[in-house]
Amino acid sequence: MLRQKISDKMRGILQIYGTSKIKQRLWDDDFTHGRWERIDKTPGDCIYPRIEKAANGGSILDLGCGSGNTANELAVDVYRDYTGVDISSAAIAKAQKRTEANCRAHKTSFLQSDIDNYVPDRQFDVILFRESIYYIRRAKIQAILERYSEWLTPEGVFIVKIWHGRKKGKGIVDIIKNRFEVIEEYWPEQTESVLLVFRGNAHRAAVALGVSPQVQIESGASVQ
Numbered sequence: 001m002l003r004q005k006i007s008d009k010m011r012g013i014l015q016i017y018g019t020s021k022i023k024q025r026l027w028d029d030d031f032t033h034g035r036w037e038r039i040d041k042t043p044g045d046c047i048y049p050r051i052e053k054a055a056n057g058g059s060i061l062d063l064g065c066g067s068g069n070t071a072n073e074l075a076v077d078v079y080r081d082y083t084g085v086d087i088s089s090a091a092i093a094k095a096q097k098r099t100e101a102n103c104r105a106h107k108t109s110f111l112q113s114d115i116d117n118y119v120p121d122r123q124f125d126v127i128l129f130r131e132s133i134y135y136i137r138r139a140k141i142q143a144i145l146e147r148y149s150e151w152l153t154p155e156g157v158f159i160v161k162i163w164h165g166r167k168k169g170k171g172i173v174d175i176i177k178n179r180f181e182v183i184e185e186y187w188p189e190q191t192e193s194v195l196l197v198f199r200g201n202a203h204r205a206a207v208a209l210g211v212s213p214q215v216q217i218e219s220g221a222s223v224q
């Protein structure tokens with residue numbers, strides 16, 4: 001029992017602080033052995049109406065996309081294209097298979113990469129970290145969000161969903177709230193999650209230059 005606890009703890013530490021190769025091996029092992037099957041089916045998750053509203057017919061980048069729930073459970077007609085990035089090739093293989101079976105391959109692409117190093121080739125209307133941001137070193141989260149801000153369209157938004165159990169996500173929520181313009185903070189009842197929708201730095205720069213973003217999500221809007 002104690003051995004298992006220590007091994008789980010070590011695993012958790014390496015999934016955050018290991019090299020990309022080590023992280024990939026651990027996540028591949030998780031997905032190959034079905035440890036994340038519980039996230040395969042999440043229809044009705046409170047994140048979907050928010051993504052659908054923010055995407056507004058545009059493009060979505062899903063960082064730490066897992067085995068394809070978001071790519072396949074989002075309403076199909078609310079976005080133009082979806083790109084999923086994950087460190088685990090096993091998760092990506094599963095996601096790709098599911099997407100093909102679901103006839104969404106023409107508007108979906110997946111890439112194996114570490115969020116730390118991935119460099120997008122264009123801007124997106126939504127950049128999503130769904131239950132994946134805590135696998136980034138805490139000290140790097142602000143810098144990573146600032147870097148990805150450059151890949152948001154001026155009116156684009158980040159959407160972050162964090163499991164908040166045992167106060168695990170508190171520091172991350174503070175980083176986001178202190179550094180970025182949060183336009184929606186949603187605490188679903190009966191869960192230990194929080195969902196934040198916020199602007200990147202590109203939006204600030206556009207506003208500072210007097211360029212008015214064309215599409216605005218109402219401040220404080222709460223989509224049910």
Ligand SMILES: C[S@@+](CC[C@H](N)C(=O)[O-])C[C@H]1O[C@@H](n2cnc3c(N)ncnc32)[C@H](O)[C@@H]1O
Pocket residue numbers: 015023027039063064065066067069085086087088091113114115116129130131132135136
């Ligand atoms: C808890 S799962 C969440 C999956 C999916 N976003 C969801 O909400 O169902 C975390 C995902 O993040 C991925 N991940 C963890 N660290 C990563 C990293 N450094 N770069 C890319 N993906 C990473 C894992 O492989 C896994 O698929």
